[in-house]
Amino acid sequence: MAGTIKKALAKNALIIAPQWIGDAVMTEPLLRRLAARGERLTVAALPWIAPVYRAMPGVAEVIEMPFKHGGLQLKGRWKLARQLRGRFEAAYVCPNSLKSALIPWLAGIPRRMGYTGEMRFGLLTDRLDNPQLEERPPMVEWYAALSLMGQTYAEPELPMKLTGDLRPVLKMPPQLMDQALEELSRIPSLPVLARNSYVVFAPGAEYGPAKRWPAKHFAELAIKIDRPVLVLGSAKEHDIAEEITRIANAQQPGHCHNLAGNTNLVQAFALIANAHRVVSNDSGLMHVAAAFGVPQVAVYGSSSPEHTPPLNDRARVVWLRVDPNYQPPLACAPCYERTCPLGHMRCLEDVSAERVYKLL
Incomplete structure (x- = not known):
């Protein structure tokens, strides 16, 4: 755990989406929680994942990231990060990879939240430690736990007890x-x-x-x-x-x-x-x-x-x-x-x- 957070909730938040369809669906309860407490959500997703977020009512905007599977693609991430500068108070990084945390860091987003993952100590301002393999909760709970980082809390441990409905919901316009x-x-x-x-x-x-x-x-x-x-x-x-x-x-x-x-x-x-x-x-x-x-x-x-x-x-x-x-x-x-x-x-x-x- 990176420490107790006692900061105001974000009004404009960037979500860095996972790169798999199933994982993207399982982030919906997290996004629903963030939207319900007043955060305006913009999701940055790879093109083949973007349609998942267009079927989530709580998402205000979807940005398609022009990247492929694998590779750091640093030049492209730097270019996108410059376009995002000044737009967001917070970012929630869903994947565990180092490269997924680069855009919020390069964009200078003040609060950057996620799991420690691939040694991301300098890239994230607020972190949750990954649970041990034998203790890991269902994936939907693992993602939803990030919602606890956007409010005041005292050192939660995984698996956390998350109240409310954790079943993902999609609804096509x-x-x-x-x-x-x-x-x-x-x-x-x-x-x-x-x-x-x-x-x-x-x-x-x-x-x-x-x-x-x-x-x-x-x-x-x-x-x-x-x-x-x-x-x-x-x-x-x-x-x-x-x-x-x-x-x-x-x-x-x-x-x-x-x-x-x-x-x-x-x-x-x-x-x-x-x-x-x-x-x-x-x-x-x-x-x-x-x-x-x-x-x-x-x-x-x-x-x-x-x-x-x-x-x-x-x-x-x-x-x-x-x-x-x-x-x-x-x-x-x-x-x-x-x-x-x-x-x-x-x-x-x-x-x-x-x-x-x-x-x-």
């Missing part, structure tokens, strides 16, 4: 929703996108294959579902989605539609928000579905729903690690590895399509 659905309606092969008339699959997970339920299981599930199935994801996940649609359509032609890489994030949000059900891995789109309150089933492998759960009363989770009837017990989970270190992928291979179907 009606005009943005209508525009996205109109754009999607021009795709000739798609069915009519009436609300609750289709099911969305999100079979990807950017982190790695140890978080991805096998495509053959998704395909088997698609065959069981009596509504059209839309498969969403990034261009990197096109081949996974294509395998699902190929297998499913071999038995039910035209039943499954591969949209991976063919929609932008706003269009994906619109499809998820209007879906009858969503089936996914532990991924960014899982958190999007939860924040829109859509009924969903999430399949977990190498990660843990105790740390990054879908915070949605209508969500159902499949995680063999806690299933007393699954034998032999899955003692290796959660391993948090990108690929299965043991090579068997039991945590996902042994989750049947029938099991997921019963939860829909």
Whole structure:
């Protein structure tokens, strides 16, 4: 802990957003708290994350940072920081990286708050220490704890007891929703996108294959579902989605539609928000579905729903690690590895399509 804060609340605050969709969604309760106490919020986000914050009612402005994954890109950060000078009284830095704290520091923002992270002692004026791995709270609480730094407090420790609703909420502006659905309606092969008339699959997970339920299981599930199935994801996940649609359509032609890489994030949000059900891995789109309150089933492998759960009363989770009837017990989970270190992928291979179907 960097010390007790006894300073006035900020009126204009800059939020440095995480670079992953799921993490961005999980910052919403933090932003909601800041907005509720009168802070005007401007979010600086990478272009592929920016749409998440445009669906958060508490955000006044979104600035798209012209950066790519990786690299310090100091010249670009200095240029953006100069444009921001004098605009903000405070900054909340959500990521742990050193580079994420550079812009508030270069912009001369008086109060710069975040976790200690990558040795950021000189870049942040107020810091929280990261909890030990075995003590870390759910990610949404980890982000929401930053709201305690903008008020007077006395040395809180993590995991903190945070009052109020910590479930992320997204709400697309009606005009943005209508525009996205109109754009999607021009795709000739798609069915009519009436609300609750289709099911969305999100079979990807950017982190790695140890978080991805096998495509053959998704395909088997698609065959069981009596509504059209839309498969969403990034261009990197096109081949996974294509395998699902190929297998499913071999038995039910035209039943499954591969949209991976063919929609932008706003269009994906619109499809998820209007879906009858969503089936996914532990991924960014899982958190999007939860924040829109859509009924969903999430399949977990190498990660843990105790740390990054879908915070949605209508969500159902499949995680063999806690299933007393699954034998032999899955003692290796959660391993948090990108690929299965043991090579068997039991945590996902042994989750049947029938099991997921019963939860829909």
